[in-house]
Amino acid sequence: MKPTVAIVLVAAVAGCGGGPNLSFSVRAGSPSATTTALSRNALVAGTGIVLDRVRLVIRKVELEKAGTAEMSEVASGPYLLDLSAADLDSGTVSKVLDASFTPGTYSEISFELHNAEDGDLAANPALAEMAAAKASIIADGTIDGVAFSFKTAVTAEQKFEGTLDLQDGSNLTLNVDAASWFTSGGSRLDPRNESNRSQIENNIQNSFQAFRDDDHDGHDDA
Numbered sequence: 769m770k771p772t773v774a775i776v777l778v779a780a781v782a783g784c785g786g787g788p789n790l791s792f793s794v795r796a797g798s799p800s801a802t803t804t805a806l807s808r809n810a811l812v813a814g815t816g817i818v819l820d821r822v823r824l825v826i827r828k829v830e831l832e833k834a835g836t837a838e839m840s841e842v843a844s845g846p847y848l849l850d851l852s853a854a855d856l857d858s859g860t861v862s863k864v865l866d867a868s869f870t871p872g873t874y875s876e877i878s879f880e881l882h883n884a885e886d887g888d889l890a891a892n893p894a895l896a897e898m899a900a901a902k903a904s905i906i907a908d909g910t911i912d913g914v915a916f917s918f919k920t921a922v923t924a925e926q927k928f929e930g931t932l933d934l935q936d937g938s939n940l941t942l943n944v945d946a947a948s949w950f951t952s953g954g955s956r957l958d959p960r961n962e963s964n965r966s967q968i969e970n971n972i973q974n975s976f977q978a979f980r981d982d983d984h985d986g987h988d989d990a
Contacts, residue, residue: 794864795861941984
């Protein structure tokens with residue numbers, strides 16, 4: 769069975785509305801992976817570290833028109849991305865949402881990671897656990913067979929620059945490589961050790977890529 773990434777959205781998201789449409793998708797796994805894993809129940813993320821579930825909160829998506837300093841918000845959340853089992857590195861592309869936008873040439877994509885807040889719950893009750901933890905990301909798994917839950921409130925705009933000619937029906941894919949979060953120089957970073965938090969959070973911030981992916985194959989169309 770083809771894996772499906774669970775995407776929990778605010779009820780009223782930016783929609784097509786009959787105008788030009790831009791879709792947003794998510795793909796989990798190494799950016800260079802070309803195969804799809806179908807039978808795994810977890811993700812090996814370092815020596816003795818196994819991830820069973822990863823949840824992320826994306827606050828908004830913005831685009832910058834080429835030749836300007838203007839950022840246009842094309843999707844406003846918060847959106848909860850809930851990945852588990854083979855979804856964590858399957859390479860499968862799953863659509864998150866559709867948004868109305870103005871076709872043209874853009875020079876930057878910006879995704880904002882932000883912790884969930886109590887005020888988000890009326891619009892998106894699925895964020896309750898994230899808001900209680902004041903977290904933008906929760907990673908659940910085991911280390912040497914012992915369960916752990918790594919929570920972080922890391923807030924950052926993930927910006928991806930390059931020429932993007934976007935037309936009606938174009939798609940942007942966000943790639944998340946969770947296997948890179950708990951390793952450094954070939955050694956594991958124990959998520960229970962608070963002294964490793966800064967490096968883990970840096971790894972998280974560096975684990976995202978965004979690109980035009982009109983054929984939905986999980987790779988940059990450039």
